[in-house]
Amino acid sequence: MQAPIPLTILTGFLGAGKTTLLNRLLQDPALADTVVIVNEFGEIGLDHLFIEAVDGDMVLLSSGCLCCTVRGDLVAALEDLLTKRDAGDISPFRRVLVETTGLADPAPILQAALSHPYLATRYAIDGVVTVVDALTGFATLDEHSEAVKQAAVADHIVFTKTDLLDETTQPTFERLKARISRLNPGAPLLDAAAGEADAAALLGAGPFDFAGKIPDVAAWLREEAYADANHGAHDHVHDERDQHAHDVNRHDARIRAFCLATDKPVPLAALDMFLTLLPSAHGAKLLRMKGIVHLAGQPERPLVIHGVQHVMHPPVALPAWPDADRRTRIVFITRDLDESFVRRMWDAFTGTPAIDTPDRAALMENPLSLRNG
Structure with missing residues (x-):
């Protein structure tokens, strides 16, 4: 089995500055042996970079990056890259x-x-980087649910155009940072203009260390950031200017971010049932789920899990615990799915005592009868 290839997603709303950030990253030596997939070459402005044509859909940049366009299905593009890599038609990108x-x-x-049976064995999600415009980001979150979702699922948030802020726009930017921190407590906030959004900060954010070392799971989960997530914007209004951000009809109110943790080892059968039934019953509401699990019967090899909506990445057993913390910790980003519901289902399947937990036997017999709210 070959080691999986890390896959990073760079997203952000129209005009947020993805192209500017990407151009800067393309000149970073850390991206050598990287394939960058874009919609059109013209959109990223490669004129300032030395280019060598590989074929109609690929160009080789002076930094060592291979840049290719998606003319159709992304799955087909990812498969084609692997085919050419394995055949030696292109360099073995990393x-x-x-x-x-x-x-x-x-x-x-x-x-x-x-979800693709072949791609899931050859690629591993390394992280989602979401670019947010410091000047217009607050209004964009108000107007577009897509922007809210992009921020909610991110592993890193990169603010652009902060160098254009002045005394009239700085207060709104501070509210924007607070708002995104409530949407996604675990995502570090980086300032592109200050040089914080380089390859070293953005790459290698996933749950796997592709150099064969034990990964920094604590940095990936950032469990401590979720401790007070439910005591912020969704329930409290700090001032009148922020009133609309907490309106129940706004996009933000639909997002929940929380972490479940337990000291008790989790039976594999219970974990398997939970990871099967929660996504199958409420996958559309389960934006991200990631965690490290202390399995009963396998105390020295924790299991790393990662899922997006209906789909779970194949769990990976680490060779050892990354640190002294051996608790099970699972982070959830949901939309229209309350923490209490997820917690009750978790408690029911794992046997963890909990207040107001439905009858476990009845739930095991008919798990889909449990409804959110």
């Missing part, structure tokens, strides 16, 4: 970076790599 269109929902792109 990473893939996919830039989405401004209106794209990143979830189907993640699902394409996770």
